[in-house]
Amino acid sequence: MHPYRGRFAPSPTGPLHFGSLFAAVVSWAHARSHQGEWHVRIEDLDPPREQPGASEHILHCLSAHGLTWDGLSYQSQHTERYQHTLQSLIDLGAVYACPCSRKDLNSHHAQHRSDCPRPINSAQDCALRFRSRTATHDWRDGFRGHQSFPVEQDFVLRRRDRLWAYQLAVVADDHAQGITHVVRGADLLNSTPMQLALYHAMAWSAPEFSHFAIITKDHQKLSKQNHAPPVDTQKPVANLLNVVRHMGLPLQGLTPKSALGDVLHHLLEHWQNSPVLSANDICQADH
Numbered sequence: 001m002h003p004y005r006g007r008f009a010p011s012p013t014g015p016l017h018f019g020s021l022f023a024a025v026v027s028w029a030h031a032r033s034h035q036g037e038w039h040v041r042i043e044d045l046d047p048p049r050e051q052p053g054a055s056e057h058i059l060h061c062l063s064a065h066g067l068t069w070d071g072l073s074y075q076s077q078h079t080e081r082y083q084h085t086l087q088s089l090i091d092l093g094a095v096y097a098c099p100c101s102r103k104d105l106n107s108h109h110a111q112h113r114s115d116c117p118r119p120i121n122s123a124q125d126c127a128l129r130f131r132s133r134t135a136t137h138d139w140r141d142g143f144r145g146h147q148s149f150p151v152e153q154d155f156v157l158r159r160r161d162r163l164w165a166y167q168l169a170v171v172a173d174d175h176a177q178g179i180t181h182v183v184r185g186a187d188l189l190n191s192t193p194m195q196l197a198l199y200h201a202m203a204w205s206a207p208e209f210s211h212f213a214i215i216t217k218d219h220q221k222l223s224k225q226n227h228a229p230p231v232d233t234q235k236p237v238a239n240l241l242n243v244v245r246h247m248g249l250p251l252q253g254l255t256p257k258s259a260l261g262d263v264l265h266h267l268l269e270h271w272q273n274s275p276v277l278s279a280n281d282i283c284q285a286d287h
């Protein structure tokens with residue numbers, strides 16, 4: 001296996017905005033400065049939330065910024081892998097069917113475990129949930145040091161509408177694809193304990209996790225919902241200089257007229273000196 005294999009795993013719910021470009025750059029720089037491979041995995045498991053053309057836009061945007069990948073995959077093509085992982089967890093007795101919605105669970109959480117588990121095969125209109133055995137998981141985060149987070153009680157592996165849940169798919173893929181380093185935004189910190197619970201149940205070794213600060217505007221993560229504009233793929237150098245600025249790094253004479261290769265080289269040389277990656281968030285300044 002390759003000693004370092006990282007990945008960027010965007011969901012194609014819209015074009016990349018500045019926050020997701022920032023995320024791509026950090027995971028790319030982390031991989032490349034460790035002489036590692038960097039893979040792109042399009043997380044297209046939720047068709048109702050997807051936007052036509054978003055995957056193509058994301059890939060075009062990465063290429064336009066010189067972020068070249070060593071492998072490309074689509075979660076929609078990994079259904080058998082998820083089915084297989086789910087079956088292994090069922091065989092371990094770690095899964096039950098449950099008809100409760102999130103709302104039901106909030107209102108009768110205490111009774112949930114005694115009342116509702118159904119046999120997996122007879123269950124119609126049920127989510128399949130993982131039986132959490134540990135209340136918290138700890139890990140050594142590459143950016144944040146020791147972390148300890150609670151596991152969400154009996155989280156969903158396959159939804160009532162039979163779509164695969166993110167937690168199952170991401171672990172099955174990271175394991176099968178030999179991902180050694182997961183470098184992603186701090187908004188996913190509370191998913192990591194659930195993922196560690198699945199690694200533990202499957203007796204798979206977990207990758208190293210590193211969570212960097214996310215870009216926010218008015219205290220909210222940039223997203224399609226809060227109208228973050230798409231990255232302008234015609235201005236890759238200016239966008240990458242904006243990433244450098246948001247990392248709190250000096251531009252050292254680089255300007256929007258600099259060559260793309262020079263800006264990427266600067267990022268690779270200096271990103272590790274960024275004083276802000278271990279913060280919770282980085283406020284977006286208008287440039």
Ligand code: GLU
Binds near residue numbers: 011188
């Ligand atoms: N697909 C997830 C997202 O776009 C990221 C998953 C991950 O990096 O683990 O938020």
